[in-house]
Amino acid sequence: MNLDLQLLWQQIMQDATTEDKEALQHLLTGIREKQQGVHTRYINASLRMTGEFFEDYSKVCIPNSPVIQNSIQVAHGGVLATLADAAMGGLASRAAPVGKNVVTTNLTMNYIATSKAPILLAKGYFVHRGKKTFVMSAIIEDSTGKRLATASATFFVIQKRTV
Numbered sequence: 137m138n139l140d141l142q143l144l145w146q147q148i149m150q151d152a153t154t155e156d157k158e159a160l161q162h163l164l165t166g167i168r169e170k171q172q173g174v175h176t177r178y179i180n181a182s183l184r185m186t187g188e189f190f191e192d193y194s195k196v197c198i199p200n201s202p203v204i205q206n207s208i209q210v211a212h213g214g215v216l217a218t219l220a221d222a223a224m225g226g227l228a229s230r231a232a233p234v235g236k237n238v239v240t241t242n243l244t245m246n247y248i249a250t251s252k253a254p255i256l257l258a259k260g261y262f263v264h265r266g267k268k269t270f271v272m273s274a275i276i277e278d279s280t281g282k283r284l285a286t287a288s289a290t291f292f293v294i295q296k297r298t299v
Contacts, residue, residue, distance in 0.1 A: 155202050162201045183218070187226055194227040194260040200253060200278070210250035211284070216258075216276050217245050220287035223260030224272035228291040231265060238270060238291035246286045253278035258287075268293050 152160070166181035175181040183204065187196040196219060198204065204215040221240055228238045257277050264271040274287040 159202045162199065162203045179218070180222075183215070185219070185222060187222065189226055189230050192262060194223045195257060196223040196226065196260070197255055197257045200251065200256050204256075208250075210252065211256055213245065213247055213285075216247070216256070216285050217243060217287070219256060219258045220245065220260070220274040220276055220285070221289065223258035223274050224287065224289045225260075225291060227260045227262070228270040228272055231262070231270065232293055232296075235296050236293050237296045238293055240289055241269075241292045242290040244288050247284070248286070249282060249284050251278035251280075251282055251284055253280050253282065255279035256284070263288070266293075 148156070148160070162184060163182060166175065166184045167178075169175050169184070170178065170181035175185070179185075183198045184201075185196060185198050187194060198215075198219055200211055202209075204211050206212040221243055225238060225240055232238050255278065257279065258274050259277070260272055260274045262270065263273050270291040270293070272289050272291065274289075275283060276285040276287065277283050
């Protein structure tokens, strides 16, 4: 495996474009950050996602790199949905009762604009906090404050699973 990985790395670097190198640096930095405890999951590491969670709202950011861009070189809509889900779900999971967690049962996105700004940010908010469901909203903006999308989601409260 180690030799296969080394050979693959050599082949990739031999043919790498500037964009390939930027994407590799993004992904490898994320994996390194996971190894250092910055991220607990590969999805967060691969997106280089960072977040701040408060009592009533959250902020989750990702860099706008080639890793997340579609064929017209703007953030892929699915990545924006993931960003919104992380902001809303992260806030909801922290508000769940002890021994409980949440899962997304519905997510609606409304796309407004695209951006080439270096940072994308989702702000998550509570709309309703019930015993069995949380209804959330999010605003997705770029680092200039330009609104890119809005989101709403419902989260179902479940028993926390142990691995």
